[in-house]
Amino acid sequence: MSETPSNGRPKIAFFDFASCEGCQLTVVDSLQTHLDLLNAVEIVQFREAMTEKGEDYQIAFIEGSCTREADEARLLEIREQADVVVALGACAHLGGVNALKNLHPLEDTRRWVYGDKADWYGTYEARPIGAVIEVDLAIPGCPIDREEFVRVVKAVLIGKTPPIPDYPVCVECKLKENVCLFDIGKFCLGPVVRAGCDAICPTYGDGCEGCRGFIPHPNQNAMKDVLAKAGLTVEEVMSRMTMFNTYQLQEQLVEEEGR
Amino acid sequence: MSLMVLNKGAVGPLIEALMADYRVVGPQAKGPQFAFGTLTDPAQMRLDYNTTILPPKKVLQPQQERLASYSLGGKPSVEQIIEATPTVLFGIHTCDLHAVQLLDKAFSEEYPDAHYLARRDQTILVSLECLEPCDEHSFCKSMGTLTAGEGYDLHLTDLGLAYAVDVATEAGAQILSDYGSASEAGDGDVRRLNDVLGAKWPRFTYRLEFDAAELPALLSTAYDHPLWQELGDRCLACGSCTNVCPTCYCFNVYDETNMALTEGERVRRWDSCQLDEFARVAGGENFREARAARQRHRFMRKGRYIFEKFGELGCVGCGRCIRACVADINIVDGFNAIQRSA
Amino acid sequence: MKIEVHHVTRVEGHGDIVVDTENGEIKECRFEVVEAPRFFEAFVRGRPYYELSHITSRICGICAVGHATASLQATEKALGVELSEQTVLLRKLMFHGEMIDSHVLHTYYLVAPDFLGVGSVIPLASSHPAVVERALRIKKLSGDVCAMVGGRHTHPVAMAVGGFTHLPSEVELRAMRARFVDARVDMDESIALFGTLPWPEFERETEYVSLKKDDEYALIDGTIVSSDGFSYPIEDYRKVTNETCVPFSTAKWTHHNRDSYMVGALARFNNNYDQLHPRAQEAAAKLGMKPLVTNTFLNSAAQAIEMVHCIEDSIEIMDELLTRGIKPETPPEVDVRAGEGVGACDVPRGILFHHYVYDENGICTDANCIIPTGQNMANLNADMKALVPQVLDRSQDEIRLLLEMLVRAYDPCISCSAHFLNVEFV
Amino acid sequence: MTSVYIPEMARLVGVEQMTATEKLFTIELPNGRSLGHDPGQFVMASVMGVGEAPVSVSSSPSRSNGVFELCVRQVGDVTNALHGMEPGGWIGVRGPFGNGFPVEKMRGKDLLFAPGGLGLAPLRSLINQVLDERGAFGRVIILCGARRPQELLFRDEVDEWVARDDVECLVTVDRGDDTWDGHVGVITTLFHQISVNPRNTVAATVGPPIMYRFVLMELLGKGIPESQIYLSLERRMRCGVGKCGHCQIHDLCCCQEGPVLTYAQSKGVEEAL
Ligand SMILES: Cc1cc2nc3c(=O)[nH]c(=O)nc-3n(C[C@H](O)[C@H](O)[C@H](O)COP(=O)(O)OP(=O)(O)OC[C@H]3O[C@@H](n4cnc5c(N)ncnc54)[C@H](O)[C@@H]3O)c2cc1C
Ligand code: SF4
């Protein structure tokens, strides 16, 4: 992690690619409870919320997936300038829902949406930004968690590793003493998905969909068995696993085939 | 000390009266399950609960707790934070009571833990005799925790229309006399109590196929048992089994700061030996990398290590870990499998 | 003169303005959507019905609840799922939360800086702390009500086919109601503030399209109506939208009776003024607004009026929920079958359609989403073409700012707009 | 009751860069109080706001002078923050904790020390104590290894040991360079250069996990009894006082029963070595 200038606040900038901008919105929302963020950092670029545009940022927060050639050059420019590049949210971190299109033949996808005008719109497979440039840190989630964003900023300010958990959602879910969804006939990816969201989905009665990506060394086979036992068909199991993690699973397949 | 009788109708008023001066924590419904929580209304208490999702350990060692606050800049000043409020922990089953006694040992040996002990000191334990198995997974009878002779301030046994209250401590006697309206037990009450206690045992079954006292010795020969690999293949390493366990007390410590970096807090949070990062050290080396080794560690701790350290088994047979495991890993089946192959 | 605004700021998503004039003649004048297309309609094919609202809420971080609501409606119609009255009330409450959230974001964070001569809301934190604090307070309130009902605003969790997977407690509802009542002060002050803003003068009448219901200010479901007197059931949405691709935009364009039409707060205000809550009508009077309002810039003022409406209606909804008591319902079992359904909501930026086809296993085989910003695109371009000649005598900077303000007045939600479909259903 | 988790703020009075990744910190407790540690014990060192890490005390109790020393390798958050500190700064200290080396049992015995790399940090404490009471012990053999010459810690002191007549000190590096005219090879290559009376020898070795495996083979090969071989294990620790569970290896609690253990205690414990 690069040093932040001691004489002043670090300059940060926000950028977005293919995404819903919900993560940037979450950043804006974090001001409701953490207005002192504005004293701790200097925001020099944030197109969604401000007109001013400074290019001398040290930390770049990037939301969204890379989905077309034009994105690559812009990403490289940002990497060139920023000391620290942060992938903000699932689209940038994992490819997210954007990568669902990778499950269909590209040509078919384009024609499906734009018909005979498909050639007007350049696009290719959706990828996390880490597939294009080096990423120093990812803040996972769809959308990111407001409190986690603040925790990360504070860690960067004091110069320590941002506390993104390596443990699964079940930990937070249990600590909140939720009724496990498997106990009430539902299903959940919590055991293999990275925590940090305070288990918001199971807390609100819906199984984790995996928006924060898998934990390191997930036992995917055991997870599939558990889901199958909960009554999911093979297709439904794959559907659950791919919702946010298509890109990772496809890469994993390529890797396994390579071996 | 003495045996008293508390009419069931008098329980609500007792709780109500206690609530004025104490935090009263009791079992409450949580969806189709149960959880210990601070009562805001005596009617919330459900003494007919099966078992709670988390054990009452959370009252004595909260999921997350602040250890210290500090200021930064110049010479940091560090203040310890001891958070303890007078608490009545009402209605805990005897398995959990045994677990609290184990936690007491763990937190008072050698380097006493001031944070835990301050809370423990201010907590009055009111336990409840189980008259039938609470849950298909509990195996308290096997672990010898189906009843308790000590460790509580008050102990309740359901006699039908009233509770027999075993008053074990001064503190227990005091709250009962100051806040409740119990009466001395008569001969009839004692007889009924003995009947009730005598009748309950056949309702419980031994689920361990051997004497639990053999566990430490049995496990000392099972380090290389094939069971661990089998469990490791199925285990999701989600940590639920340890998080729900009334005798697990591992924790992690974090520093947090405010945005201006002028002050902060040191906090601790429950941790689990089942998690990938638990034994990872600088340089990335992980001393318990395989899920199989982590499951072994859990079984060993429950059946052997804790015994070696404190002279009591680390498992009280509450069955929570079995219920919490989505991969159906079952500690009783595990112990039995090891015994059968021994 | 040539004006190019690359990536207009303080809007959601990427759009460019291009104006080229020669001797007072307009050669080029258009708004381009350059947002990367995301192809939701293509990739929801093959997904099970219960995932659709969760995936399509990801079209937009600002109107996630709106997308989820329209999506669920489409699925529920396709699969024949009935909603309980409690579910209907909670959906409305959640929807109001998002409406307020989006409108406060737009009016305070994105539009107000233009009038206060700054580039963003950030400097206002020190120059106009009371204004910013109020904005943060309203934003927090709206976010909190969404969180109370659905877990969070951006990509709600608890909204499921047929109902909710989590219910607010009566204690929470009561506390929330009290905060909504307190928010009346903030509403009054907001209206007072917007009354002082020098809205640019610009009139251009167009066709206004919105949903309509007889008994309430239509936001969820209803019929499609136009100020030109047309009316359609929502299943006939294509008769209104008539989408076409345009080469400089990843968003598709729509037109109905005229070359273009407008959707959004101003369209709703014009079409449904009578159903606004009396307090909202009072607010309109304070702002000097009564249908037919034809100044596009006043779309933001109409949003402020709608905020008042949503606050009041939310209080009434919470009263009703508290009177009935929260029933511990869970979403009904879905009888999975083949089917087709259209959902429509009037989300903050205007009318939104989701249209799905499911096979007998409840797997989506076909989908179409038409979002408001796309429908406004042609109208925005027409406005620009009308506005530019009226202001050609001003400096380039002034024109640029005015055009940007015009774009922002539409509150365009560009990431939403960049996924359109023009496929006929068979 | 005072919490055992609350660090005492101690002043950093000296910082010395030793190698590219290691610094030696000299720390003064309030009122010049001595730490009162045994060689091999560790303290929990805190940088408030960042966190806490276990670090062995590197100075000898016999040379306390109101200060103690920590030799710290920069590997993560706390160690980074420590490396960023300058004299005058404040470090939180708890401890000393754990079981150190049993100096009493060593009296009258021949001693064989085998530090590898950073393992010299804790062993230096023991070696200097032994040298300060040189007469109380038999032979003192030091077999010292580092990966490269520039990674060799406490170079001056090691040179002194080499120069002393009453110490047999051999030094090796895995890979040499132009500045190095000493022995080249892994630490185990030093063992055939010495012979010991195994019954009367107590050995102490500290180093990275991989080193243990080979050094232990050598020590056992020389016939030194398992109960007379001491080593120090490093595990993740969050409390240092036997509560947090992180450092438990099999049935051993590293921060209480360790970090110094005999080979007899740790052998066969799969997770230990
Ligand atoms: C008894 C004992 C004595 C030690 N003596 C010394 C010494 O004299 N000099 C020295 O430089 N180091 C020593 N260490 C190692 C030192 O404690 C770790 O390097 C330090 O904790 C890393 O902390 P950090 O915050 O800098 O790194 P972190 O940022 O916390 O950690 C980086 C990585 O190290 C892991 N880690 C966390 N705690 C420990 C730990 N206690 N040991 C190893 N890895 C850990 C983390 O999981 C992470 O993977 C000793 C360790 C022990 C247990
Ligand atoms: S609901 Fe999900 S996250 Fe929670 S415990 Fe169950 S499986 Fe784990």
Ligand code: SF4
């Ligand atoms: S529970 Fe799962 S899907 Fe929900 S926010 Fe957390 S990681 Fe994402």
Ligand code: SF4
């Ligand atoms: S190991 Fe399982 S059964 Fe035993 S006490 Fe812990 S949770 Fe209960």
